[in-house]
Amino acid sequence: EIVLTQSPGTLSLSPGERATLSCRASQSVTSNHLVWYQQKPGQAPRLLIYGVSSRATGIPDRFSGSGSGTDFTLTISRLEPEDFAVYYCQQYGSSRYTFGQGTKLEIK
Amino acid sequence: QVQLVQSGAEVKKPGASVKVSCKASGYTFTTYYIHWVRQAPGQGLEWMGMVSPSDGNTNYAQNFRGRVTMTRDTSTNTVYMDLSSLISEDTAVYYCARELPATCYFDHWGQGTLVTVSS
Numbered sequence: 453e454i455v456l457t458q459s460p461g462t463l464s465l466s467p468g469e470r471a472t473l474s475c476r477a478s479q480s481v482t483s484n485h486l487v488w489y490q491q492k493p494g495q496a497p498r499l500l501i502y503g504v505s506s507r508a509t510g511i512p513d514r515f516s517g518s519g520s521g522t523d524f525t526l527t528i529s530r531l532e533p534e535d536f537a538v539y540y541c542q543q544y545g546s547s548r549y550t551f552g553q554g555t556k557l558e559i560k
Numbered sequence: 561q562v563q564l565v566q567s568g569a570e571v572k573k574p575g576a577s578v579k580v581s582c583k584a585s586g587y588t589f590t591t592y593y594i595h596w597v598r599q600a601p602g603q604g605l606e607w608m609g610m611v612s613p614s615d616g617n618t619n620y621a622q623n624f625r626g627r628v629t630m631t632r633d634t635s636t637n638t639v640y641m642d643l644s645s646l647i648s649e650d651t652a653v654y655y656c657a658r659e660l661p662a663t664c665y666f667d668h669w670g671q672g673t674l675v676t677v678s679s
Binding site: 543 | 595597604605606607619621655657663664665666667668669670671672
């Protein structure tokens with residue numbers, strides 16, 4: 453099973469700053485099936501990015517995804533107050549879906 | 561609009577079973593897989609398995625095999641997740657989520673169902 457490790461665990465930034473979140477896989481991710489979700493307290497996760505770099509419907513273009521193989525990045529170009537949340541990466545491989553442990557993006 | 565509406569919170573004793581439902585609307589039910597993902601208090605997301613509404617085929621995560629059963633009722637566009645032999649560590653919010661086959665991501669999620677296991 454592929455293990456996803458996200459870093460940092462917590463990221464403290466101010467609105468307007470750029471956020472860079474990392475997701476590292478223990479093996480190469482199949483066919484670029486790497487996904488990012490955002491979760492706010494008391495809410496279900498929300499799809500942000502699929503296929504490494506494709507934005508989901510309605511996701512602002514300040515969110516972007518990149519990477520390949522085992523190293524992937526979610527970038528938020530200019531943080532808005534509503535972006536402070538927990539972010540999870542997810543992959544699919546060998547009929548299994550696994551999530552990273554999450555990165556909490558908090559207001560500095 | 562697409563909606564996945566889950567059943568309400570449950571409190572169960574250790575050793576009991578729980579059945580959570582997920583009713584789909586706003587799209588063709590048989591076109592999308594339904595997955596179950598759980599989240600223990602303050603923890604991350606854990607994939608449990610999936611069911612194909614078109615044919616009932618299932619794929620369960622190894623951690624839950626033998627304890628989980630996922631079924632569907634095409635007459636009511638509802639998917640069910642049954643988890644047996646509950647222990648305190650099964651206390652979590654359980655989410656259903658849909659996937660267009662072979663896309664490998666979950667584009668809509670239910671609101672979540674809190675299952676509490678306590679004696």
